[in-house]
Amino acid sequence: MKRNYCVSLLVLSGVFILITGCAPFVENNRIEEIAPVIFWSIDQGEEGRLSICTLVPPLVKEKKRLLTQNVHLLKEGGKLFNLIYYRELKLGQLRMLLVNEEVAKQGLNSLINTLFIDPEVSPRLYLVIIKGDFEAYIQNQLDKQPNLDYFLYRMFKHYEEKHQGEMSIVNLHTFMKNLHTPLSVPFLPVFKAGKESFTYEGTAFFRHDAMIATASGIDDQIMQLLSNDHYLRLLPIPSLSVTVGHIRSKVRIKLADSSAAVNVELYGRVEEYRGDKDILDHAEATELNDQIQTYLEKHTLELLQKMQRWKVDPLEIGRHTMTPFTKPMSDEAWLEKWQQLKFDVNYDIDIQPFVEKK
Amino acid sequence: MNNHEMLSTGQTPISIDALERMLSNMTDAEIIDRHYNKDQKVTLLYIETLINPERLNESVIEPLNRGLHDSIYDAISSTKVSEISTMEEAEVALMRGCVILHDPSQSQWWSVLIESSLSRAIESSETETILYGPKDSFSEQLEQNITMIRRRLPLTTLKAERFTVGSTSKTPVVMMYIEGLTNPEFVDTARSKIIEIDFDLFLDSSHLAAFMEDHTHSVFPQYQQTDRPDTCAYALDIGKLTILVGNTPFALIAPITFFHLFQSPEDYINRWLVASFLRIIRYLSFFLSLILIPLYVALSTHHYQMIPMQILFVLLESRSKLPFSPFWEALLMLITLEIIKEASLRMPSKSGQTLGVIGGIVIGEATVSAGFSSTVLIVLVGISAIASFLVPNYLVTKSNTLIQFGFLVLSSFLGLLGIVLGIIGVLAHLNSLTSLKQPYFAPLAPFYWRGWMDVFIRGPLKYMKSRPEYLHPLQRWRYGRRR
Structure with missing residues (x-):
């Protein structure tokens, strides 16, 4: 009886281990013996190879150094890192994948898939496109900011959690979802790396897995308003000497056969004004409102026309073609139609001056 | 009972010789002969350390001296008088604090209970202290x-x-x-x-x-x-x-039931919301004290991926130069903590402060600065130790420690899976237990839905109208009118 009990207990324990997908042979993950990598930077290497670099040791107050490898395969780089460093580098805490613009233009599918199928790598992995030499930037910052990798991660996390409209922060899961959703366009943030600076540049749009173009400056701001966050903390318009803040938008799109009407309701308040108008005067405030409206309409139309040329639809206007009982339009058919569309952009702006008029 | 009946039941008839033999070499045993009504002899036998001498005088000696009654039974001014006839009865009576009286003229034996009321005063409970509510506690009497x-x-x-x-x-x-x-x-x-x-x-x-x-x-x-x-x-x-x-x-x-061990008399004194909150805190603390250290071992040995990066930053820094693996580090600290806890119980109370200083500051600080333990573990051990004391029943606190060691071993080998298996094991064990042949895990298993009001929370007293169903009381309602 007791023997049967022990046997059933062993069998049950075995079943518990197997059905949960846990391997009975685990790797040595003792945290003091490993180096959990936070980021990988991937650049175009020599002879069609990939140049992978990372910072070691991550998260520990020790002298940092940059490890770089020229490899054919992503995981090959991971293996070679282990051979030249005294702690085993582990990918379980990989939080950022910084891909150079040139590599992104060739397509990210193989790189992303490698990480996506790795059970150790979390889908909360920030994907970032880099313009310039990130390696040089990190190398230059080693002594100035030893925990730069950690601070970069905190920055991405900060802007991801509350959609504030400053940056298009995208993680692996969102990117993959956009990539495999019909009539949807994946996009990623673009940062420009110089020797001394690391600056947000704009939003990169992808056709399938290859980067097509970047929207920067006012285009990126309009992109945040119309699609990504529907909110902008601040929108400076230097040509009108005004900064509008706390802008929220409601976008209504009406799609006809050969045209699309984009109606945007905008709510915000003037945060700063350095122009000649007396914005406490109703007539002059209305005039400023009209100028902002015209400015936004003009730039929105220009952005949409650029998107038509790039053959990307990040506003997902194509989804308006879907009806309950008809077959959805294919991506190719939609893009064909997308390029022919005539846009009618209308803004309905309600911007409060910062001082209430009595 | 006559002699013949006694022999048939294996009992020995009482006799003065047998009693003298029984009480030989007992310095506190007394055998006294007194005279009653001048011509009647009375023998008194007692153990003076077990009786109250003042009451002996009042109830037996003085009435006998006065000799106002015809029989000894009538003379004794006590309600606790009974006639005895066997040696076994006499032995029990003597050891309970009775005086045995022998009346040779009537061949009768009497026992009078005048036990010594040696006891300490009624004091407040030291093991289950409460701020409000009755303060008296049981004594040895x-x-x-x-x-x-x-x-x-x-x-x-x-x-x-x-x-x-x-x-x-x-x-x-x-x-x-x-x-x-x-x-x-x-x-x-x-x-x-x-x-x-x-x-x-x-x-x-x-x-x-x-x-x-x-x-x-x-x-x-x-x-x-x-x-x-x-x-x-x-x-x-x-x-x-x-x-x-x-x-x-x-x-x-x-x-x-298992849940009774988490109930304190103060639960029924506090406002019900406060009492419920405190009771939930107790359950959480019990759970926390069980898994906090094993969780540390599991995460830092197997699942570094699951540690939030901000915490990993702290953990890597504090563990980077330690000589022990997380398991041995945790085991060492837990055993040290148990030694301190045990010592604080055994030491005289005046040395308690010294022990607190040595245990808390010297050992805690010194192990970190000597590089034997990480600061994170010291914090976790502290939280875990304090959390374990929230359970009102001290015996559960002790069993808690033992389970924690079991979880520690499981987490070291199997990581989080080990902890989950451990929890399943403990729950299965609790479910299999019985107290006085009644299920120990009631009202959860078997499930009595009406019992929810006094398990994890303590509902308002006036809504707790029925007695717990799992106790199968013969009177279900606590209100007289609804019986």
Whole structure:
């Protein structure tokens, strides 16, 4: 009886281990013996190879150094890192994948898939496109900011959690979802790396897995308003000497056969004004409102026309073609139609001056 | 009972020679001859350390000296007089604190109970302290303890059955229950368990519990030990029974469930929302004290991926130069903590502060600066130790430590899976336990949905209209009008 009990207990324990997908042979993950990598930077290497670099040791107050490898395969780089460093580098805490613009233009599918199928790598992995030499930037910052990798991660996390409209922060899961959703366009943030600076540049749009173009400056701001966050903390318009803040938008799109009407309701308040108008005067405030409206309409139309040329639809206007009982339009058919569309952009702006008029 | 009947039952007839032989070499035994009404001789036998000399004078000596009555029985001014006829009865009587009187003219033997009331004063409980509510607690005096319960439950239906356990200790045991309310099945089971006990020495109620419990090898107590009369009165009122043991202030309450161990008398004094919050905190603390350290070992040994990066930053920094693996580090610290805890119990109270300084500051600080332990673990051990003390029952706190060690080993080998398996094991074990043959994990398993009001939360008293269903009380409603 007791023997049967022990046997059933062993069998049950075995079943518990197997059905949960846990391997009975685990790797040595003792945290003091490993180096959990936070980021990988991937650049175009020599002879069609990939140049992978990372910072070691991550998260520990020790002298940092940059490890770089020229490899054919992503995981090959991971293996070679282990051979030249005294702690085993582990990918379980990989939080950022910084891909150079040139590599992104060739397509990210193989790189992303490698990480996506790795059970150790979390889908909360920030994907970032880099313009310039990130390696040089990190190398230059080693002594100035030893925990730069950690601070970069905190920055991405900060802007991801509350959609504030400053940056298009995208993680692996969102990117993959956009990539495999019909009539949807994946996009990623673009940062420009110089020797001394690391600056947000704009939003990169992808056709399938290859980067097509970047929207920067006012285009990126309009992109945040119309699609990504529907909110902008601040929108400076230097040509009108005004900064509008706390802008929220409601976008209504009406799609006809050969045209699309984009109606945007905008709510915000003037945060700063350095122009000649007396914005406490109703007539002059209305005039400023009209100028902002015209400015936004003009730039929105220009952005949409650029998107038509790039053959990307990040506003997902194509989804308006879907009806309950008809077959959805294919991506190719939609893009064909997308390029022919005539846009009618209308803004309905309600911007409060910062001082209430009595 | 005549001599012939005694021989047939194996009992020895009482005689002065046999009593003298029995009391030989006992310095505190006294055999005194007195004269009553000048011509009648009376022999008094007693053990002076067990009797009250003043009451002996008042109840026996002085009435005999006055000689106003015809018989000795009439002369003794005590209600606790009984006639005895066998040596066995005489031995029991002498050891209980009786004086034995022999009237040679009538060939009669009498025992008069004038026991010494040697006892400490009624003090407040040290093991189950509360801020508000009754402060009295049991003492070693059995009769006094019964009085404290009877004053709270002045009912003739409150029965007190007396037993004697222990072949050498002859410990008196009193089982109390409310007739017509407590399920008779519990009473019969407890009675038969007490009667079946065959052992020599019972110095505490826990010894009795060890012989009465259904599962000897479990770490969980199956009888609630308390020295609070209000806890006993509440238990009796909801349909449980209470067993009082002589010479110990701790009574046993049964049947109990796992959840009773988390209830404090103060729960019924605080506002119900506050009491519920405190009770939930107790459960959380119990869980936390079980898994906090094993979780640290599991995460830092196997699942570094699951640690939030901000915490990983701290953890990597504090563990980077340690000589021990997380398991050995945790084991070392937990054993050290147990040593400190055990020492603080055994040391005289005046040395307690010194121990606190040595344990808390010197060992805590020194292990970190010497590089034996990480600061994170020290913090976790501290939280875990404090959390374990939130459970009102001290015996659970002790079993908690043992389970924690088990979880520690499991987490070291299997990581989080080990902890989950451990929790499943503990829950399965709790589910299999019984207290006085009643399910230990009720009202969750078996499920009694009406019991929710006094399990994880403590509902408003006026809504707790019925007694717990899992105790199968004969009177379900607590309100008189609805019975």
